[in-house]
Amino acid sequence: MSITIAIPAPLRQFARGQSQIEVEAKTAGEALDVLTSTHADLRRHLFNDQNSLRNFVNVYLNDEDIRHSSGPDTPVKDGDTLMIVPAIAGGAVIEEEVGQTLPELSNEEILRYSRHLIMPEVGMQGQRKLKAASVLMIGTGGLGAPLGMYLAAAGVGRIGIVDFDVVEESNLQRQIIHGSRDLGRRKVESARDRMRDINPHIEIETHESRLTSQNAMGLFRNYDIIVDGTDNFPTRYLVNDACVLSGKPNVYGSIFRFEGQSSVFWAERGACYRCLYPEPPPPGLVPSCAEGGVLGVLPGIVGAIQANETIKIILGAPDILVNRLLLFDAWAMKFREFKLRKDPQCPVCGENPTIKELIDYEEFCGLGAPQTAAVEEKVDEISAIELNARRLRGDNIQIIDVREPHEFEIARIPGTKLIPLNHVVGRMNEIDPEMDTIVHCKGGVRSAKAIEALKRAGFSGKLINLKGGITAWAEDVDPRVAKY
Amino acid sequence: MIKIDNDNLSAIRSHGEQDYPYECCGLLIGRFDADGTKAVVETYPISNAREESAKRNRFLIEPAELMQGERYAASKKLEVVGFYHSHPESPAVPSQYDLEHAWPTYSYIIVSVRNQKAGDLFSWEQEPDRSKFESERMITSA
Numbered sequence: 001m002s003i004t005i006a007i008p009a010p011l012r013q014f015a016r017g018q019s020q021i022e023v024e025a026k027t028a029g030e031a032l033d034v035l036t037s038t039h040a041d042l043r044r045h046l047f048n049d050q051n052s053l054r055n056f057v058n059v060y061l062n063d064e065d066i067r068h069s070s071g072p073d074t075p076v077k078d079g080d081t082l083m084i085v086p087a088i089a090g091g092a093v094i095e096e097e098v099g100q101t102l103p104e105l106s107n108e109e110i111l112r113y114s115r116h117l118i119m120p121e122v123g124m125q126g127q128r129k130l131k132a133a134s135v136l137m138i139g140t141g142g143l144g145a146p147l148g149m150y151l152a153a154a155g156v157g158r159i160g161i162v163d164f165d166v167v168e169e170s171n172l173q174r175q176i177i178h179g180s181r182d183l184g185r186r187k188v189e190s191a192r193d194r195m196r197d198i199n200p201h202i203e204i205e206t207h208e209s210r211l212t213s214q215n216a217m218g219l220f221r222n223y224d225i226i227v228d229g230t231d232n233f234p235t236r237y238l239v240n241d242a243c244v245l246s247g248k249p250n251v252y253g254s255i256f257r258f259e260g261q262s263s264v265f266w267a268e269r270g271a272c273y274r275c276l277y278p279e280p281p282p283p284g285l286v287p288s289c290a291e292g293g294v295l296g297v298l299p300g301i302v303g304a305i306q307a308n309e310t311i312k313i314i315l316g317a318p319d320i321l322v323n324r325l326l327l328f329d330a331w332a333m334k335f336r337e338f339k340l341r342k343d344p345q346c347p348v349c350g351e352n353p354t355i356k357e358l359i360d361y362e363e364f365c366g367l368g369a370p371q372t373a374a375v376e377e378k379v380d381e382i383s384a385i386e387l388n389a390r391r392l393r394g395d396n397i398q399i400i401d402v403r404e405p406h407e408f409e410i411a412r413i414p415g416t417k418l419i420p421l422n423h424v425v426g427r428m429n430e431i432d433p434e435m436d437t438i439v440h441c442k443g444g445v446r447s448a449k450a451i452e453a454l455k456r457a458g459f460s461g462k463l464i465n466l467k468g469g470i471t472a473w474a475e476d477v478d479p480r481v482a483k484y
Numbered sequence: 485m486i487k488i489d490n491d492n493l494s495a496i497r498s499h500g501e502q503d504y505p506y507e508c509c510g511l512l513i514g515r516f517d518a519d520g521t522k523a524v525v526e527t528y529p530i531s532n533a534r535e536e537s538a539k540r541n542r543f544l545i546e547p548a549e550l551m552q553g554e555r556y557a558a559s560k561k562l563e564v565v566g567f568y569h570s571h572p573e574s575p576a577v578p579s580q581y582d583l584e585h586a587w588p589t590y591s592y593i594i595v596s597v598r599n600q601k602a603g604d605l606f607s608w609e610q611e612p613d614r615s616k617f618e619s620e621r622m623i624t625s626a
Contacts, residue, residue, distance in 0.1 A: 045587055085550060086547065087545060089545070
């Protein structure tokens with residue numbers, strides 16, 4: 001493509017006095033490269049030592065700032081005109097621009113980060129940007145584990161961790177930031193110790209609380225980037241909305257069984273989570289990892305992708321996952337990518353937003369008290385202790401286990417019949433309606449669904465849900481039954 | 485070398501006093517003579533685009549404003565030959581920040597404003613290798 005570059009008056013002396021120059025190029029960046037390779041003296045006035053456009057130099061393609069298109073990658077066509085226009089900036093001696101106040105690296109740090117420093121894409125400037133940066137991680141579970149360790153190792157200067165949980169045995173299959181010796185400890189403390197061990201040169205701030213609509217804005221204010229490592233929809237919408245309202249990038253990841261997703265939701269530059277998913281799925285439709293399981297390596301991969309994108313945002317790298325949804329299938333070992341678009345109708349980041357402050361996300365996701373209470377009222381419940389008492393009394397009852405066969409392999413309550421949830425209606429005739437029927441699963445959610453399904457299908461007998469499932473049984477009645 | 489008359493210098497000084505304690509800024513409009521000398525015909529004040537908190541020691545002229553100024557100059561068959569800004573409570577010498585955000589050939593006039601009174605006023609020009617600013621000779625006419 002043949003295009004014209006207009007040379008501003010003060011730079012013409014470096015272009016043999018010409019006011020415009022024709023070049024052949026496919027993109028705006030290529031056009032500037034061609035220009036500055038023939039007029040080498042121009043280059044230092046347009047580009048800095050790191051080879052990126054000086055921050056006061058603006059390039060307009062036919063009156064449109066290329067930063068509002070694809071930057072240097074903006075395609076050009078025959079007859080286009082590129083204009084180089086400076087933003088004139090200056091000021092008194094007090095140095096407070098970010099570029100001026102980047103922290104210095106000690107000799108120890110230079111040695112530690114040498115593999116970063118020798119790459120021009122990071123270099124001293126980039127490593128100092130990492131040191132100046134602050135990141136808030138929501139959750140120190142499967143995703144937060146590799147994320148926290150890599151951000152710490154990379155030298156991100158200040159990292160905040162939000163979690164309210166304690167380390168449990170079933171976490172250790174994937175949450176590699178915690179170890180066996182941390183069982184029962186606060187996750188924020190266990191994670192902090194591991195990160196501090198990896199890198200003593202950074203600051204780690206722990207926030208031991210649940211992220212709520214009340215505390216989110218206050219927490220987010222103190223960090224540059226928010227990374228969402230949560231496992232539930234209310235928190236995911238909360239993180240998204242708080243990021244949009246505070247103008248921060250939200251580095252998103254989620255995992256289920258063998259599949260993971262990642263994206264960067266940054267309303268100033270592209271789509272937010274609500275542009276992709278305006279409404280949460282009905283409660284219970286998408287099982288959590290606790291119900292559906294997750295391959296331990298999967299959050300390792302997805303969390304590492306989140307760490308990668310976080311570091312790229314700090315470095316000002318091109319091609320971050322903005323407007324891109326990355327899907328990963330660990331079982332098929334395939335990555336796929338979808339383009340996202342900002343939704344002009346988006347209730348939080350669109351043209352006429354209706355959400356201007358944080359809302360009640362439990363209610364928004366259908367988990368609010370009124371609705372679930374109505375459902376629960378219809379289902380009779382029994383505790384593990386009462387069930388044991390009825391068995392010991394010799395009551396005429398039957399117990400139906402609606403878990404999957406591989407779960408039945410792990411642990412079972414003696415004397416139960418296995419009918420997985422998906423088959424429970426089809427095999428209804430195997431359940432005796434004359435007896436009281438206790439239905440159980442791992443934690444009590446699937447069994448409640450099974451009861452509802454059976455009732456809808458016209459089952460006439462009395463159905464009772466075991467509260468807390470086999471987990472409660474193991475805790476309260478028989479410690480020999482394994483918890484998982 | 486830059487030629488500028490007293491009226492234009494007073495305009496720069498009073499703009500600096502008016503915007504104190506913030507930095508003021510504007511364009512110098514005139515012509516480049518064949519020998520490289522610049523002659524200022526008029527000054528063109530610009531609203532400082534920095535947000536409130538940064539205005540005390542920073543100024544910014546957006547490219548859109550500059551293009552507007554260029555168009556205005558062109559309509560009078562003139563060109564933008566440089567810029568002026570004030571340094572509230574600081575000397576009229578360029579900072580490192582000024583150096584990194586400048587191009588050669590243009591004139592950069594800086595006026596020091598202390599306690600709301602304009603003081604020193606100097607013009608600066610960047611070396612072609614970007615290494616530093618050199619003080620520029622200013623010829624004032626009535």
